[in-house]
Amino acid sequence: MTDGILAGYTVLDCSIAMAGPFAAQRLGDLGADVIKVEPTTGEWQRHAAAGGAQGNEINVSFLSLNRNKRSIALDLKSAEGKAALLDLVRTADVFLQNYRPGVAARLGVDYASLSAVNPGLVYVSMSGYGEDGPYRDRPGQDLLLQAMSGAMYSAGRDGDEPTPAGQYLADAVTASTAFEGVLAALLHRERTGEGQLVTVNMLDALTTLQMQELSVFTVGGKAQQRSQEPHAHVFIRAPYGVFRTSDGYVALAFADLHTLGELxxxxxxxxxxxxxxxxxxxxxxxxxxxxxxxxxxxxxWISILGAAGIWIGPVLDYADLVDDPQIVHNGTFVEYDHPTEGRIKTPGFPYRFSKTPPRIERGAPLTGEHTREILAAAGYDDARIDELLASGAAAETGVRAGQPAG
Structure with a gap:
């Protein structure tokens, strides 16, 4: 993608699961050359599909979070694999990882080590709760972060269990936060030539997302008090929520009571x-x-109440959403052909650029699909690459989820 807004930038994506890979994918969508650095047996997400949605060679979870990337498979615990990574770092612009706190330092790929190799590097470290502090070693899992953030207590019935979001909210918000951090740090580097460390954690990302709600509590002194009925938010007056109709559901917000009562x-x-x-x-x-x-x-009800200026709308499931006229008009979903998974339809891009539009250049890669290509571009000759592959310090295409490199 030579004309993308981030064309010419190289990102080393050493992250796993959702938040890190999603952030790196956003950079790839804008034209960055994103090199996914994964173990020789493949990244963890290759082995675990959300909803059990398996593919042919690549499961849907991995497929959805790793488009517009090339894959190199390296054993970073081996001296040869780590040396190969350091060679890539020398010419990279961004290094992104979401190892557990302390792991990067043990591997010798922490900010201090890599900035010594490349002082202009933008190094992004993502974690569940922070790089240090009392919770640093807790598992940074989406549901656990939602539970800690306070957001669950702002919806649902008083006395019932707090209700989680219907999506991996903490991961998605953290991915967007890291994406913003990368862009800001790259802008700083363009102005000053300096690289820097950018740290992002899921707890802060999800907490600061609630800027308005938490300010109502901390500044306005209003406590979270849920209702007996399933009201949609503790800080909004009634009616505000989802209501059953004779054939489905509608969402209703901020209606004038006199007008609503008449209708x-x-x-x-x-x-x-x-x-x-x-x-x-x-x-x-x-x-x-x-x-x-x-x-x-x-x-x-949408027709009658909507015509009167009352805010009301449908509650869509995924089947309705993908065919919704506005979604279709916006081009929210994109389709492309993947060499092993066939025709893919997936959410596209949340932003628009008039001169440098994002696009899909490649689907999610197989494990080590581009190992040889990436190392050759870094100056390795065929003999040296063959040596790395033979020693197990690197792997290339053909490794499937659950299979060892070979």
């Missing part, structure tokens, strides 16, 4: 003031609204 046939709302009763009678408003909306279809 759904609820006389109790007559004379009620939205900003007063919306707080003091939150459970009653939700229950009465829910009872009325169950009596007709989603399309009926």
């Amino acid at each position: 759904i046939g609820e006389p109790a709302f007559e004379g009620w003031r939205s900003e007063v009763e919306g707080w003091t009678r939150r459970d009653e408003i939700h229950a009465r609204t829910a009872a009325r909306l169950r009596q007709n279809t989603s399309e009926h």
Whole structure:
């Protein structure tokens, strides 16, 4: 991708699972040459597919997080494998890793070691809770981070178990945070020539995402108090949430109570003031609204209430989402042909550029698919590459999930 906005930049992606690979994929989408450095048996995510969605050679989880990358398979615990990585570092722009705290230093690929080789390197270290501190060794898993962040307590019924998000929210937010950090550090380097260490952790990323909600608590002194009814947010007046209709669900927000009452046939709302009763009678408003909306279809209520200026919309499942007219218009999903997985349809890009649009140059690679190509570009001749492969310090194409390099 020679005309991408990040064309000419090289990223060494030593990350695993979701947050790190997702951040690196975003850089690849914008044209960076992203080299995925993985063990000779393949990155962990190759072996574990979310939802059990296996592919032909590459499972769907790995496929979705590793497009626009080349793969080199190296054994970083071997002297030869580590030396090969250091040779790549000399000309790289970004190094990204999400090892457990302390692992990078033990491998000799921490910021101090790599910046000595390449002072202009932007080094991104991602972790669950931080590089140090009392929680540094805890597992940085998405659900556990959601639970710690406080966000679960802002939705659902009082007395029920707090409700997690329906996606890997902590991983996705952390990936976007790391992506922003890389771009900012590269801009700094363009201005000063200096590389630097960028640290990102999942707990801070998910906590700062709640800028408004947490400020309501810390500055406004408002506590999280959930309702008996399944209200969608502790800091928003009723009605605010998801309601069942006769054939599905709708989301309803910030309705004027008098207008809503007239349109759904609820006389109790007559004379009620939205900003007063919306707080003091939150459970009653939700229950009465829910009872009325169950009596007709989603399309009926969206048409009637929407025409009156009330904020209402459908609750889509994935089957509805991919064919939604606005999604289709936006080109939110992209399709491409993968050499082993066939025709792929997957979410595309969250940004638009008029002159340097992101695009897919290659799908997710096989383990070590580009080992020989990458090492040759780094100055290794065929004999030296063959030596590394024979010793097991490197591996190339043909390694499948669960199989040793050979």
